[in-house]
Amino acid sequence: MPQHDYIELHQKRFGKRLDTEERARKKAARQPHEIAEKAQNLKGLKAKMFNKERFKEKALMKKQMLAHEEKDIEVNVEDVKDGAVPTYLLDREQQQQSKVLTNMLKQKRQEKAGKWDVPIAKVKQMSEGEMFQVIESGKRKQKSWKRRINKVCFVPETFTRKPPKFERYIRPTGLRFKKANVTHPELKTTFSLPLLGVKKNPQSALYTTLGVITKGTVVEVNVSELGLVTQTGKVIWSKYAQVTNNPELDGCINATLLV
């Protein structure tokens, strides 16, 4: 092994030997034979060390060969993206609208047990004291058969109060709501949709008839805004949604659409 660069210095000063390329080529040609001889004849610790080195070299060689092979193969198949659209929609960013119920969704619904598989299955029981506020009436405030509802209600458009003398349940106008913020679970978008009615209040059937909306209540909302159509061509204008917040605490009704 040269101890300094005297070989390079000589080559710079006087030029290389005339047969350097030839000699280098022949030396390189002898390498595989020398390596083979070593691999076949080495023994003991030297063999172990040699084998370890050789294994690493071979792994590297294989990778390089594969890389070379890949260069020869012409890459014909380009990425064909999904979501093909016709020419008039190509330059436009289309908003994702709620779609018609796909077959897959229908299958999912059939698989699920029970028709009313709702996001919030169980709701905490509410006591009457929490729901109603006793209103005393009469000349000496001794009669206490009137109740005022402390929770948010929905009253239909054609609702007229009973004569105040005979009203048992009072629904304050401040707690009456007409719209709900309904979220579509697949699209993750929220729409402000008008309410059509209360379908079922999990606390009690009495609350359903009164139109009280608490967390977990199933309400009917008007979805004509979404432009949904069934496969037979009929326009869907109402769907069920389940309330997900406590409306009397938040001041608004948040619900998820039951698709």
Next chain:
Amino acid sequence: MDQTKKKIKPNQITLLPPDTRVFVTLINPYGEEAQKSLELSVNTTKEELQSILQQLVKTEEDQVYSFFHNNIELIDTLNQLIASDPEYKLENTFSLTYHPQSLFRIQPITRQTAALEGHEQPVLCVQFRTHGDVLATGSGDTTIRLWDMLTETPIATLKGHKNWVLCLAWSPDCKYIASGSHDGQVCIWDVETNSLKGQPLIGHTKWVTSIAWQPMHLDEECTLVASSSKDGSVRIWSRISLSCLISINAHQKAITKMLWGGQGHIYTASEDTTIGVWNKSGKRVQELKGHGHWVNSIALHTDYTIRCACFSEGNTEINRKQAKVLFDKMLNGKNERLVSGSDDQTLMLWEYTSSKPKVRMTGHQQQVNHVQFSPDGRYIVSASFDKSLRIWDGYNGNWIATLRGHVGSVYQVSWSSDSRYMLSASKDSTLKLWSLQKKKLAFDLPGHADEVYAVDWAPIGGEKAGSGGKDRRVKIWRH
């Protein structure tokens, strides 16, 4: 005692006495007077007027006409029509506009007869062969499929494109199909052997937006086909040498639609709000400026004639002379009328001789996506994203009616060949059949599971229509 009281109905029309004579002038659809005024009896019927008009205009065939006064149709006698116009006085001449009517009547489409499966991605374009016996559909799965209409089964799958097939066009002699794809390649297919001719034609740098063949009466051999692209250029290819003859750098921005008119001009509608008129050597003839936003769609009043003039009803033989004759008859000595629909919610009526529009038609509340002339050139229908279609007069652009019924944007619209019905495809997954005479919905055609992207009514050869959409199905509809 029977006292019969005469009940006077509030809308009772007062008819003139039967021996009165009135002066009538007949006006042709363009608004010009055909003859000097005629003196006719008040009880002249529609048939008598037709025979008078036939003698005056000297038509060869038994052409049927319909007569209108202020857009009200003459049904029984002249008397009733006069009575409907309260401002008419006996001294003035009564103006009657006549319109030629198509002799045949197409039955409305009411039901779906086939749902053809096969495409693996949404179907993007659908076009019938002129006879209506083969349907070609291009899709996002890079293939074009040919379907036989007699048996409603597939004939062949044409593979060769490497990206979505965006547009396709049958050649005027119906022996070849040219198609353009999302990577800018144009392929010409030989339908007799169902194979690709040569190699895909490379040249465009962005996707191909529309393809148009040169009309047959200009070139009998159908050698030239033009394609327009998002890169703003129009390339004219030769079918025989499979090479690009001319590349016209038509616009700076994308070209949304291109048509090859029967007078030899190429019309290009672009996103730079102008429409260019070019001749096939690449020289610009006119630039039609007027729109304020992207021009989405253009149509010529001779569209239908160019598509099927060389075939006669029921006959598959190509009659090249007839093509020229019919085209000249459609032009009637004037220039082709062009209508364009744009993102600025208006339509405009043009003639290539002037760069200013003849009429500006407003009314839509959102982008106009597709415009189509009726096959007889009398009406224009425009489909818009505001969920409505509007019918306009094809000669002067007057608004006639609005058709409402869709619950989603209307994407495409197609006429029946007798100009009596329109079929519209919409984002709400339904197709709707509209009657022109009643100006309202005739039939509702649901069935697609997702947005309908393309619709075509067979031009000759039976009452059938085909539609394709995002649900990857091609549906055939018949009476």
